[in-house]
Amino acid sequence: MIGPYVNGACVVFGGLAGALLGGRMGAQLRTRLTQVFGLSAMGIGVVMTGKVHALPPVVLALVLGALLGELLRLESGIARLAGLARRGVEAVTKPAGQGPGQEEFLEKFVALAVLFCVSGTGVFGALNEGMTGDSTLLVVKAILDLFTSAVFAATLGASVALLAAPQLAVQAALYFGASLVLPWTTPEMIADFSAVGGLVLLATGLRICEIRQFAVAGLVPAMFLAMPLSALWTRLFG
Numbered sequence: 361m362i363g364p365y366v367n368g369a370c371v372v373f374g375g376l377a378g379a380l381l382g383g384r385m386g387a388q389l390r391t392r393l394t395q396v397f398g399l400s401a402m403g404i405g406v407v408m409t410g411k412v413h414a415l416p417p418v419v420l421a422l423v424l425g426a427l428l429g430e431l432l433r434l435e436s437g438i439a440r441l442a443g444l445a446r447r448g449v450e451a452v453t454k455p456a457g458q459g460p461g462q463e464e465f466l467e468k469f470v471a472l473a474v475l476f477c478v479s480g481t482g483v484f485g486a487l488n489e490g491m492t493g494d495s496t497l498l499v500v501k502a503i504l505d506l507f508t509s510a511v512f513a514a515t516l517g518a519s520v521a522l523l524a525a526p527q528l529a530v531q532a533a534l535y536f537g538a539s540l541v542l543p544w545t546t547p548e549m550i551a552d553f554s555a556v557g558g559l560v561l562l563a564t565g566l567r568i569c570e571i572r573q574f575a576v577a578g579l580v581p582a583m584f585l586a587m588p589l590s591a592l593w594t595r596l597f598g
Contacts, residue, residue: 363498364531368524370506375521378513402565408558413551417589425582486531490538552590
């Protein structure tokens with residue numbers, strides 16, 4: 361297992377470096393880089409969505425996933441954890457009264473949590489490495505996460521580095537679970553899973569760029585519904 365460790369290390373290093381050196385990074389530069397990161401997420405999302413095999417199970421996965429996410433209150437749950445993370449490190453990283461407001465912090469932190477921990481690239485990359493041993497996709501994501509975490513930590517503080525823990529846990533679980541999933545997957549299932557992950561990543565990019573505030577955390581269940589629904593659709597309709 362290489363990719364999850366590399367990805368986690370990049371988030372920690374980038375988050376700590378950004379928190380320490382953020383004062384030297386101009387606001388205009390941070391804004392422009394943030395837009396580039398959001399654009400990159402949307403671009404990767406478009407590429408992944410283009411791999412779709414059948415649109416109906418993809419749309420159904422998104423609708424049911426959004427409903428499940430709302431019932432489980434995933435967005436508000438992650439927001440509460442983000443607030444706890446901020447309070448836990450704020451006294452160390454920023455003097456009182458500095459940094460973004462609570463609402464702005466939670467908006468950006470939730471988007472980062474989804475981007476780092478359960479984006480289509482991360483989930484698919486971990487599963488792909490577990491199935492094939494190829495860590496290329498996660499290494500590419502790690503490079504993007506390194507700079508993303510540094511830029512966001514310049515305003516959000518060292519709490520960004522804490523996202524490495526759930527990210528590593530999720531990717532490691534997917535990596536080791538891939539061997540159990542592999543015998544049940546088909547190319548069509550993987551294609552539809554990639555498409556759902558791409559749409560979630562596209563929504564994340566729109567949120568990071570502040571174009572549209574999608575409840576991206578609430579869409580995460582859709583990724584776990586994608587393969588079963590794709591398999592059911594293929595069985596029923598070919």
